[in-house]
Amino acid sequence: MVTLAEVAQHAGVSASTVSYVLSGKRSISAGTRQRVERSIRELGYHPNAGARALASSRSNIIALMIPLRTDMYVPVMMEIAIAVATTARTHGYDVLLLTGEEGPDAVRRVAGSGLADGMILMDVELDDERLPLLRQTDQPAVLIGLPADTTGLTCVDLDFKATGALCVEHLAQRGHRDVAVIGEAPAVYERHTGFAERTLDGLRTRARELGLRLLHRPCEGGYDAMAVTLARILDERPGTTGFVVQNESAVEPLLALLRQQGRAVPEDVSVVAVCPEQVAVQASVRLTSVAIPAQEMGRRAVEQLVDKFDGRGGDEVVLLAPELTVRASSGPAPVREP
């Protein structure tokens, strides 16, 4: 293992000079710099991460806490995680992957050990038990998601309330009066995951304003669960012509079931989904949808965090504006039979 000292000797300078060449924190003459850089290359030197962290109290690592449950919005999580990792690298950081399993203890451990310089939390609940700790340790952190109380916190998220409103508006504009919402799995609501409740809030508020009738039903993913849920909905509100689907693993089952029942999309019923772009495009009917900008969220979270490290920017809540893309799954409501 090559050390700083060896590079210094090879280049005929002192260790501190090499360090300054690396960090750029003091001016170095062009000649010296070149000699040092050459030695670094020739010896294949890589600074030792531990020594660096110890001396500088900075690990250049960002911790990312992802939810343990793999039962929902997996592609979104993955996309965020990858965006976080790649963005972090462009800023010189690596990413430490923590699963929700440890819960609040992970926050304590990371903050206490200096393992990471800061953390990004995903899957934040409205009243998340990690938040008190976060505030108390004043560990730099960014949340992806929105808790009930955001004071002293930095958050990045899609504006799910506006997303809900947008879906309703789209259907209302096309003349739909009876809309059903296929929500996330019941467990998601029980955990008070912010995005689910905020979407619902947006849907309901706007539906009321526009005079639509709205029926919300949570739904596990998969074909069987969707079949049950759909049957119940159509039983209760036979006149339903608009669907808003939030659970991406319910999308394809819903389309299949509608087809099976002879309800054509978009002629008889319209479907609007809240899902990643890819799901919308690859579905059996190209879906009118509000995209979940997973990459953008991951990227922004890292940038906010890096800004904090550098003393720039304070606590802030960034809500990304939703965008609805019209595709083949939505159209005008069928003319009502008198």
Place this chain on the structure above:
Amino acid sequence: MVTLAEVAQHAGVSASTVSYVLSGKRSISAGTRQRVERSIRELGYHPNAGARALASSRSNIIALMIPLRTDMYVPVMMEIAIAVATTARTHGYDVLLLTGEEGPDAVRRVAGSGLADGMILMDVELDDERLPLLRQTDQPAVLIGLPADTTGLTCVDLDFKATGALCVEHLAQRGHRDVAVIGEAPAVYERHTGFAERTLDGLRTRARELGLRLLHRPCEGGYDAMAVTLARILDERPGTTGFVVQNESAVEPLLALLRQQGRAVPEDVSVVAVCPEQVAVQASVRLTSVAIPAQEMGRRAVEQLVDKFDGRGGDEVVLLAPELTVRASSGPAPVREP
């Protein structure tokens, strides 16, 4: 930030004693141990990761390289990643998330900087460019996947060749003579990803042995691509009654298309999938499938790596035996019209 020295002072012992209490590398009297442990708790002490890494040359971190592309087998990747992270924690390790983006440089960087004690590589290609480096730096590593040349490497993977054979056998047993394979996207084969080719190998070899006619077609995920692929297959081999699907994002489209064309599953055609359990169960027809044991793979990879750290176990290739679960999507071949 509480330090070892402070704990030592608080407990009235020397720093080294505290260190030995923590590591258990020397015997400590019960009384002393208790006093130290109490001080640790009371002061809320967490060892500093950097200092520890520097002094011991062990970071207690495992690097996990995941593929950058999010276009394929996402749930599998995610499940593996989470299994790796949780298993690693039970062994006292944290996981550093590296994306494929950096390529071989990441190997160099991690090995050179002592950032991680070892690494787990996913999405290994048959002739992966990271392998020479791995052998050369003799960084402890475990591959999830199987390259062409495994000398000096430790690998964990599903036995995809046996998987392919198993699928063919299942269909052959039920009297199917013409089988079509819906493969992964063309790009996957172009990159010479091991698992895709090995599955194909297994399929072909066994089909030849059993006298089946086998048609293999790569296929992008999604409905449109599947429609084109299916049309071509049925055009070329109208008598096809058995399908093996490897690309999980082609599963649901295939089922929808078959339904649409009036081909009943499993009465007219049988479908066998290679996919995670969850996909098989949630599909619109419960799928006969060979499960991809993602969790098991992640867990095993970590355990192999930890064994290496501790000087146990050498290079080894662990191939997990595939298991085929019969569900509702496969049955006897229809009686041929004379």
Place this chain on the structure above:
DNA sequence: GGAGGCTGTCGAAGCGCTTCGACAGCCTAT
């Protein structure tokens, strides 16, 4: 009753890096 062996604890020497203060040498302004 002394040799020898354990057990439990301590002190000190680093691990490889960053960073602070010092200062040599030179340039500019008086």
Place this chain on the structure above:
DNA sequence: ATAGGCTGTCGAAGCGCTTCGACAGCCTCC
């Protein structure tokens, strides 16, 4: 010509931990 200010480099002091050798005290065994 001299004071003062830059620039570029160096030496040394840690950062918080692990680990090695030393050794005090005690027990055991002939």
